[in-house]
Amino acid sequence: MRIVLLGAPGSGKGTQAALLKEMYGIPHIATGDILRTDVAEGTDLGKKAESFMNDGQLVPDDLILEMVEARLGRPDTRRGWLLDGFPRTLPQAEGLRDMTERIDQKVDAGVILNVDAEVVVRRLSGRRVCESCQSVTNVSEMQAGACPLCGEKLVLRPDDEPQVVRKRIEVFEAQTRPVFAFFNEHYDVIEIDASKPVDQVTEALRVGLDRYDHS
Ligand code: AP5
Secondary structure, three states: OEEEEEEOOOOOHHHHHHHHHHHHOOOEEEHHHHHHHHHHHOOHHHHHHHHHHHOOOOOOHHHHHHHHHHHHOOHHHOOOEEEEOOOOOHHHHHHHHHHHHHOOOOOOEEEEEEOOHHHHHHHHHHEEEEOOOOOEEEOOOOOOOEOOOOOOEEEOOHHHOHHHHHHHHHHHHHHHHHHHHHHHHHOOEEEEEOOOOHHHHHHHHHHHHOOOOOO
16 A cells, blocks of 8 residues: 655644554655654765754755655565655655656555644644654643653754744645645545544544555
8 A cells, every 4th residue: 555645744644654554564654754864863865954954944856856766665665655744845746656657656545634724833832752762742642751652851853943833834835735736636635634633533544545455
Protein backbone atom coordinates (compact mmCIF):
# COMPACT_ATOMS: atom_id res chain seq x y z
CA MET A 1 0.00 0.00 0.00
CA ARG A 2 1.34 3.44 -0.92
CA ILE A 3 -0.23 6.39 0.86
CA VAL A 4 0.52 10.11 0.84
CA LEU A 5 -0.55 12.01 3.98
CA LEU A 6 -1.28 15.68 3.30
CA GLY A 7 -2.24 18.36 5.79
CA ALA A 8 -1.28 21.62 7.44
CA PRO A 9 1.51 21.81 10.01
CA GLY A 10 0.10 20.31 13.22
CA SER A 11 -2.79 18.54 11.49
CA GLY A 12 -1.54 15.28 13.02
CA LYS A 13 0.32 13.71 10.08
CA GLY A 14 3.17 12.41 12.22
CA THR A 15 0.85 11.18 14.99
CA GLN A 16 -1.36 9.24 12.58
CA ALA A 17 1.57 7.99 10.48
CA ALA A 18 3.17 6.40 13.55
CA LEU A 19 -0.06 4.41 14.10
CA LEU A 20 -0.68 3.53 10.42
CA LYS A 21 2.89 2.32 10.04
CA GLU A 22 2.23 -0.34 12.70
CA MET A 23 -1.24 -1.14 11.34
CA TYR A 24 -0.05 -1.79 7.78
CA GLY A 25 3.61 -2.75 8.33
CA ILE A 26 4.98 -0.16 5.91
CA PRO A 27 7.74 2.42 6.45
CA HIS A 28 6.81 5.94 7.54
CA ILE A 29 8.81 8.35 5.39
CA ALA A 30 8.61 11.86 6.84
CA THR A 31 10.64 14.47 4.98
CA GLY A 32 10.71 16.69 8.10
CA ASP A 33 12.19 13.84 10.19
CA ILE A 34 14.83 13.04 7.54
CA LEU A 35 15.80 16.72 7.37
CA ARG A 36 15.97 17.08 11.19
CA THR A 37 18.29 14.05 11.35
CA ASP A 38 20.50 15.60 8.65
CA VAL A 39 20.57 18.91 10.55
CA ALA A 40 21.51 17.12 13.79
CA GLU A 41 24.27 15.16 12.01
CA GLY A 42 25.57 18.26 10.19
CA THR A 43 25.44 16.67 6.73
CA ASP A 44 25.65 18.82 3.57
CA LEU A 45 21.87 18.53 3.16
CA GLY A 46 21.35 19.44 6.83
CA LYS A 47 23.56 22.55 6.49
CA LYS A 48 21.62 23.67 3.41
CA ALA A 49 18.19 22.97 5.01
CA GLU A 50 18.61 24.33 8.53
CA SER A 51 18.01 28.05 7.99
CA PHE A 52 14.93 27.42 5.81
CA MET A 53 13.45 25.16 8.50
CA ASN A 54 14.15 27.53 11.38
CA ASP A 55 12.51 30.39 9.42
CA GLY A 56 9.38 28.33 8.66
CA GLN A 57 10.19 28.28 4.93
CA LEU A 58 10.27 25.27 2.65
CA VAL A 59 13.56 23.65 1.71
CA PRO A 60 14.21 24.00 -2.08
CA ASP A 61 12.39 21.46 -4.26
CA ASP A 62 15.50 20.03 -5.95
CA LEU A 63 17.03 18.99 -2.59
CA ILE A 64 13.76 17.43 -1.44
CA LEU A 65 13.09 15.53 -4.67
CA GLU A 66 16.59 14.04 -4.67
CA MET A 67 16.23 13.05 -0.99
CA VAL A 68 12.81 11.38 -1.49
CA GLU A 69 13.83 9.46 -4.59
CA ALA A 70 16.87 8.10 -2.75
CA ARG A 71 14.65 7.04 0.17
CA LEU A 72 12.04 5.34 -2.05
CA GLY A 73 14.83 3.35 -3.67
CA ARG A 74 15.67 1.56 -0.40
CA PRO A 75 14.68 -2.12 -0.03
CA ASP A 76 12.19 -1.62 2.83
CA THR A 77 9.80 0.18 0.44
CA ARG A 78 8.95 -2.98 -1.53
CA ARG A 79 5.71 -3.61 0.44
CA GLY A 80 4.68 0.02 0.29
CA TRP A 81 5.19 3.30 2.08
CA LEU A 82 3.53 6.15 3.87
CA LEU A 83 4.77 9.59 2.82
CA ASP A 84 4.35 12.40 5.39
CA GLY A 85 5.21 16.03 4.63
CA PHE A 86 5.80 15.47 0.92
CA PRO A 87 4.80 16.74 -1.61
CA ARG A 88 4.53 20.31 -0.32
CA THR A 89 4.60 22.27 -3.60
CA LEU A 90 3.23 21.72 -7.10
CA PRO A 91 6.72 21.00 -8.51
CA GLN A 92 7.15 18.36 -5.78
CA ALA A 93 3.74 16.84 -6.64
CA GLU A 94 4.72 16.67 -10.31
CA GLY A 95 8.11 15.26 -9.29
CA LEU A 96 6.40 12.54 -7.23
CA ARG A 97 4.16 11.61 -10.15
CA ASP A 98 7.18 11.34 -12.50
CA MET A 99 9.29 9.49 -9.93
CA THR A 100 6.61 6.89 -9.10
CA GLU A 101 6.15 6.21 -12.81
CA ARG A 102 9.90 5.83 -13.25
CA ILE A 103 10.29 3.41 -10.32
CA ASP A 104 6.95 1.70 -11.01
CA GLN A 105 5.42 2.39 -7.56
CA LYS A 106 1.86 3.64 -8.03
CA VAL A 107 0.31 5.84 -5.31
CA ASP A 108 -2.88 4.15 -4.01
CA ALA A 109 -4.37 7.11 -2.18
CA GLY A 110 -3.82 10.62 -0.94
CA VAL A 111 -5.18 11.37 2.53
CA ILE A 112 -6.00 14.98 3.38
CA LEU A 113 -6.16 15.81 7.10
CA ASN A 114 -8.38 18.90 7.38
CA VAL A 115 -7.98 21.17 10.38
CA ASP A 116 -8.48 24.90 11.10
CA ALA A 117 -5.58 27.29 11.68
CA GLU A 118 -6.57 27.98 15.31
CA VAL A 119 -6.36 24.25 16.12
CA VAL A 120 -2.92 24.16 14.47
CA VAL A 121 -1.64 27.05 16.58
CA ARG A 122 -2.95 25.45 19.80
CA ARG A 123 -1.50 22.03 19.01
CA LEU A 124 1.91 23.28 17.92
CA SER A 125 2.34 25.58 20.92
CA GLY A 126 1.66 22.51 23.10
CA ARG A 127 3.76 19.99 21.17
CA ARG A 128 6.86 18.63 22.90
CA VAL A 129 9.46 16.31 21.42
CA CYS A 130 11.65 13.95 23.44
CA GLU A 131 15.31 14.95 23.18
CA SER A 132 16.29 11.29 23.38
CA CYS A 133 13.77 9.04 21.53
CA GLN A 134 12.15 11.85 19.42
CA SER A 135 8.61 10.74 20.35
CA VAL A 136 5.98 13.48 20.11
CA THR A 137 3.51 14.40 22.82
CA ASN A 138 1.37 17.37 23.81
CA VAL A 139 1.24 19.36 27.05
CA SER A 140 -2.55 18.82 27.03
CA GLU A 141 -2.00 15.06 27.52
CA MET A 142 1.09 15.03 29.69
CA GLN A 143 1.00 13.67 33.25
CA ALA A 144 4.56 14.80 34.04
CA GLY A 145 7.19 16.96 32.37
CA ALA A 146 9.15 14.00 31.01
CA CYS A 147 8.81 11.75 27.94
CA PRO A 148 6.04 9.20 28.58
CA LEU A 149 8.02 6.55 26.66
CA CYS A 150 11.59 6.87 27.93
CA GLY A 151 11.42 9.42 30.76
CA GLU A 152 13.91 11.82 29.13
CA LYS A 153 13.61 15.60 28.71
CA LEU A 154 10.93 17.08 26.43
CA VAL A 155 11.70 20.18 24.33
CA LEU A 156 9.89 22.61 22.02
CA ARG A 157 10.79 22.14 18.35
CA PRO A 158 12.60 25.35 17.18
CA ASP A 159 10.01 25.84 14.42
CA ASP A 160 7.14 25.62 16.94
CA GLU A 161 7.96 29.10 18.29
CA PRO A 162 4.77 31.18 17.71
CA GLN A 163 6.22 33.55 15.08
CA VAL A 164 7.62 30.60 13.07
CA VAL A 165 4.29 28.73 13.31
CA ARG A 166 2.55 31.78 11.79
CA LYS A 167 5.04 31.75 8.90
CA ARG A 168 4.57 27.99 8.37
CA ILE A 169 0.79 28.44 8.13
CA GLU A 170 1.24 31.24 5.54
CA VAL A 171 3.62 29.05 3.54
CA PHE A 172 1.20 26.12 3.77
CA GLU A 173 -1.69 28.23 2.41
CA ALA A 174 0.39 29.67 -0.44
CA GLN A 175 2.43 26.65 -1.52
CA THR A 176 0.93 23.43 -0.14
CA ARG A 177 -2.83 23.91 -0.32
CA PRO A 178 -2.70 23.91 -4.19
CA VAL A 179 -1.26 20.37 -3.92
CA PHE A 180 -4.66 19.19 -2.59
CA ALA A 181 -6.30 20.13 -5.92
CA PHE A 182 -3.51 18.35 -7.80
CA PHE A 183 -4.19 15.20 -5.78
CA ASN A 184 -7.94 15.44 -6.34
CA GLU A 185 -7.26 15.59 -10.06
CA HIS A 186 -4.71 12.77 -10.28
CA TYR A 187 -5.36 10.31 -7.42
CA ASP A 188 -7.96 8.73 -5.17
CA VAL A 189 -8.33 11.10 -2.21
CA ILE A 190 -9.73 10.49 1.27
CA GLU A 191 -10.60 13.63 3.26
CA ILE A 192 -10.66 13.35 7.05
CA ASP A 193 -11.78 15.79 9.75
CA ALA A 194 -8.54 15.88 11.74
CA SER A 195 -9.82 18.22 14.44
CA LYS A 196 -11.33 15.18 16.21
CA PRO A 197 -9.45 13.26 18.95
CA VAL A 198 -6.53 11.06 17.82
CA ASP A 199 -8.37 7.70 18.10
CA GLN A 200 -11.34 8.98 16.08
CA VAL A 201 -9.06 10.26 13.32
CA THR A 202 -7.24 6.90 13.24
CA GLU A 203 -10.54 5.03 12.98
CA ALA A 204 -11.71 7.27 10.10
CA LEU A 205 -8.40 6.60 8.34
CA ARG A 206 -8.70 2.85 8.88
CA VAL A 207 -12.21 2.83 7.41
CA GLY A 208 -11.11 4.97 4.45
CA LEU A 209 -8.02 2.87 3.71
CA ASP A 210 -9.66 -0.54 4.19
CA ARG A 211 -10.57 -0.85 0.52
CA TYR A 212 -6.92 -0.82 -0.61
CA ASP A 213 -4.74 -3.91 -0.88
CA HIS A 214 -2.81 -4.43 2.39
CA SER A 215 -1.05 -7.64 1.35
P1 AP5 B 1 7.56 18.78 9.07
O1 AP5 B 1 8.31 18.12 10.14
O2 AP5 B 1 7.00 17.97 7.95
O3 AP5 B 1 6.45 19.65 9.76
P2 AP5 B 1 4.92 19.96 9.37
O4 AP5 B 1 4.36 19.43 8.12
O5 AP5 B 1 4.86 21.42 9.52
O6 AP5 B 1 4.15 19.10 10.30
P3 AP5 B 1 4.35 18.94 11.82
O7 AP5 B 1 5.41 17.92 12.10
O8 AP5 B 1 4.53 20.29 12.47
O9 AP5 B 1 2.91 18.46 12.25
P4 AP5 B 1 2.15 17.09 12.06
O10 AP5 B 1 1.05 17.29 11.06
O11 AP5 B 1 3.08 15.95 11.84
O12 AP5 B 1 1.48 17.02 13.50
P5 AP5 B 1 1.85 16.11 14.77
O13 AP5 B 1 1.36 14.73 14.52
O14 AP5 B 1 3.26 16.29 15.21
O15 AP5 B 1 8.45 19.90 8.38
C1 AP5 B 1 9.26 20.78 9.13
C2 AP5 B 1 10.04 21.67 8.17
O16 AP5 B 1 10.89 20.86 7.33
C3 AP5 B 1 9.19 22.48 7.16
O17 AP5 B 1 8.72 23.68 7.72
C4 AP5 B 1 10.21 22.69 6.04
O18 AP5 B 1 11.14 23.68 6.36
C5 AP5 B 1 10.95 21.36 6.01
N1 AP5 B 1 10.31 20.40 5.09
C6 AP5 B 1 9.77 19.19 5.43
N2 AP5 B 1 9.27 18.58 4.35
C7 AP5 B 1 9.49 19.42 3.30
C8 AP5 B 1 9.18 19.35 1.92
N3 AP5 B 1 8.52 18.31 1.37
N4 AP5 B 1 9.53 20.40 1.13
C9 AP5 B 1 10.19 21.45 1.64
N5 AP5 B 1 10.52 21.58 2.94
C10 AP5 B 1 10.16 20.57 3.77
O19 AP5 B 1 0.87 16.78 15.85
C11 AP5 B 1 1.11 18.09 16.33
C12 AP5 B 1 0.72 18.15 17.83
O20 AP5 B 1 -0.69 17.92 17.94
C13 AP5 B 1 1.39 17.07 18.70
O21 AP5 B 1 1.65 17.62 19.96
C14 AP5 B 1 0.33 15.95 18.80
O22 AP5 B 1 0.46 15.23 20.02
C15 AP5 B 1 -0.97 16.75 18.75
N6 AP5 B 1 -2.06 16.05 18.05
C16 AP5 B 1 -1.96 15.33 16.89
N7 AP5 B 1 -3.18 14.87 16.51
C17 AP5 B 1 -4.07 15.33 17.46
C18 AP5 B 1 -5.48 15.20 17.61
N8 AP5 B 1 -6.24 14.51 16.74
N9 AP5 B 1 -6.05 15.80 18.69
C19 AP5 B 1 -5.30 16.51 19.58
N10 AP5 B 1 -3.96 16.65 19.49
C20 AP5 B 1 -3.34 16.09 18.43
